[in-house]
Amino acid sequence: MNRRVDGHALGRFDDGAGPFTGLVVGDRVLRLVDDGLVKGPATYLQLLEHWAEVTPRLAALAAEATSTDGIPVADLRTLAPVEPRQVFQAGANYRSHVAQIIVSGAGPDDPRSEDELRRHADEVMDETARSGSPFIFVSLPSAVCGPDDDVVLPRDAAQVDWEAELAVVIGRRAHKVAREQAMDHVAGFTVCNDISARDLQFPPQHKALGGDWLRAKSRPTFLPTGPYLVPADQVGDHRNLRITFDLGGERKQDDVPANMLFDVPAVIASVSAAAVLLPGDLLLTGSPAGNGGHWKRWLQPGDVMETAIEGLGAQRNRCVAEEG
Structure with a gap:
């Protein structure tokens, strides 16, 4: 490569x-x-x-x-170019992704057409962007692996998914940072693929408690990262960096960060309002539409994933079955 x-x-x-x-x-x-x-x-x-x-x-x-x-x-x-002490992630942060979730989540007895559902999704997203806040969760640094490493598919998961994401690397301690000053705390950017075991994410026995982010997203090798940390001064307008994901040579995701519901400064401000961001920390900013659930396709042993962001580089990871 x-x-x-x-x-x-x-x-x-x-x-x-x-x-x-x-x-x-x-x-x-x-x-x-x-x-x-x-x-x-x-x-x-x-x-x-x-x-x-x-x-x-x-x-x-x-x-x-x-x-x-x-x-x-x-x-x-x-x-992997980073060894973060903390990893924060923004979920459901692309308009295209949220629209897919809303349209695909409509019940069989919902009388609305697909166009009506999409208009409803646009209204929901406009209101979320106007008055809401990013959905943030934490994952383990031990999930990070390199841009060419194999991704291990766990034996206890049958629906393992991909999510190509622009990731921010923090270059200066940030706590209760205003949106207007947020980019002053960015060292640079890198490429991430947030692997997720969807069938483990919302187990029925824990439904009232929310998602099981540990088993679903923090497995070893579930966060391919890199190839490089590109300093912010080497990146033009990060909002226009094209994000793509190919599975076996077939394009599954294609979008730009300009289509985020909450942009990078807003995500940094939101995270720093609740936690202290440290130099070297990794902050994933969400994934575009085109995940496995949409394509009715889950990762299998032998699959080859290629995740790329314009100007930041590309990674190529093979999926392998967990041994033992």
Whole structure:
């Protein structure tokens, strides 16, 4: 897979001797050395803890790099670019996705036509965007895996789904941040695929208590992430970045963040009103229409998923059955 970047990006790699953090310039990786950009180890969290100082130094390193510096990306294993302490997610945050949920959820005795249901969905979403707030939940950092890693399908789930998402990486502590200042706390963006076991998400015995987010969304390998953390100053208008998801070469999702009900600043403000966002934390912003439920298609062993966001890169993950 072509992992060339325009400008520069931050990543984590393994050269066979162990993981390291690197600066990606074009299609080559410059290993970041200890006591270089920051005092001590050049780890992901150390860099993000000092992101304001690190950002211009990364740009300077990239500007000085020649076409032969570093190691070819193709010669390395690309790991997840982030090691977050916290992972927050926004659910049902794309107009196309919410419309599909409302239309497909209509009962068999509902007399409304599909056009009438879609008009109703538009009215619901307009009111939600005007007077509501994002739906936010938390998942475990241990679900994160790399952009080329296998995704393990659990034995106890038969309806495992995909969700391509734009993810925000926090670069500055944020608590009770106003929407107008929210983007000042963003280090950059990456690509995520929020894998979900739908048949475990709302178990009948716990219906009164809501969704079982742990069993449904926090399994190991259920959050393919990367390939890179692209700094915010290397991204144009994030609202226009095209998000796509292909399953076995067939396009299933295709949208842009401009169609979110609650945009990135609103999501950051909402999360920070209730929790403290820390440097390096990951914030997923929702998924467009086109999930497995819509297509009546669930992930199976042998499936190959390709999740991509324009300007941020692509990931390719194979689905495998859980052993044992």
